[in-house]
Amino acid sequence: MYLTRHQTITGPRWALDGHFLPDGLDLSALLAVPRQACLSLLQALPEGPSATGALLAPVDAAQEVWGSGVTYLRSRAARMAESTTADVYSKVYDAERPEIFFKQLGWRVVGMGQPVRIRKDTTWNVPEPELTLVINAFQEIVGYTVGNDMSSRDIEGENPLYLPQAKTYTGSCALGPGVTLAPAEEMRSLTVQLEINRAGGQIFAGDTAITQMKRTLPDLAAYLCRELSFPHGVFLMTGTGIVPGDDFTLQSGDVVRITIGGHTLENTVE
Numbered sequence: 647m648y649l650t651r652h653q654t655i656t657g658p659r660w661a662l663d664g665h666f667l668p669d670g671l672d673l674s675a676l677l678a679v680p681r682q683a684c685l686s687l688l689q690a691l692p693e694g695p696s697a698t699g700a701l702l703a704p705v706d707a708a709q710e711v712w713g714s715g716v717t718y719l720r721s722r723a724a725r726m727a728e729s730t731t732a733d734v735y736s737k738v739y740d741a742e743r744p745e746i747f748f749k750q751l752g753w754r755v756v757g758m759g760q761p762v763r764i765r766k767d768t769t770w771n772v773p774e775p776e777l778t779l780v781i782n783a784f785q786e787i788v789g790y791t792v793g794n795d796m797s798s799r800d801i802e803g804e805n806p807l808y809l810p811q812a813k814t815y816t817g818s819c820a821l822g823p824g825v826t827l828a829p830a831e832e833m834r835s836l837t838v839q840l841e842i843n844r845a846g847g848q849i850f851a852g853d854t855a856i857t858q859m860k861r862t863l864p865d866l867a868a869y870l871c872r873e874l875s876f877p878h879g880v881f882l883m884t885g886t887g888i889v890p891g892d893d894f895t896l897q898s899g900d901v902v903r904i905t906i907g908g909h910t911l912e913n914t915v916e
Contacts, residue, residue, distance in 0.1 A: 647688055650824035652699035661697035662688055674706045677782040677879025703757030704791055704825045708878040711819055713795055714866050715745035717859050717885030734806055744861055744869050747809060750819035761916040762796050763817025764896050770800035771896045774886035775840040775904040777856055780825050782879050785871040789827040792904050792911040793883045794820040822911045830863045839905040840888045854887030
């Protein structure tokens with residue numbers, strides 16, 4: 647099952663497999679009940695009218711997006727190379743406790759076709775393509791979406807305490823195009839693909855597999871929810887295993903395409 651969120655003349659509205667859900671039934675309501683109850687409800691609904699309207703980010707305003715760092719070996723190597731305190735990344739990669747950080751409020755997230763941004767006060771910026779978990783109020787993983795965790799590598803590299811400024815700013819988080827409902831064990835077979843185009847030509851392409859992630863998806867979700875409650879559900883980016891070379895930085899006008907599970911999130915850089 648695949649959930650999308652659309653702009654209509656009466657406001658945002660959610661759809662299931664291309665058909666509108668009943669008015670008032672949104673992701674926050676679906677994530678407020680146990681996973682099996684959510685699936686049973688959706689399966690029992692009569693088919694609604696065909697969904698129309700521009701795609702919006704598949705997240706409600708009441709939800710938050712969090713991030714996980716240094717979950718792939720490639721990410722550890724990149725963070726160590728850019729940082730003046732490289733040992734902290736090696737330590738967190740090997741530690742039992744993962745790096746978890748706040749990324750964005752739901753109402754600030756951009757969706758398919760909307761612009762992502764690079765900060766004006768930076769010189770080294772990259773997209774981070776990430777499998778993004780959708781977790782309900784009962785700490786259950788109910789699905790995933792495609793995520794772009796825009797990052798300013800020079801800010802984080804200067805000092806790890808600058809991480810919030812490197813990660814959280816207007817236009818720094820994109821999700822979409824929709825939410826695939828699936829158990830965590832099915833996500834292990836997914837691949838993540840990244841393509842960056844500039845002036846009509848490809849300037850970077852890479853891919854990785856979720857199996858390359860050191861930590862398990864349930865483990866990341868459990869640490870996020872260990873001392874935090876999310877009555878409307880929460881999104882968790884799971885880290886990146888694709889990092890362009892140290893000589894690469896995004897420019898205004900670049901087009902970033904991230905594909906996971908057959909669904910592609912595309913955004914232009916401003």
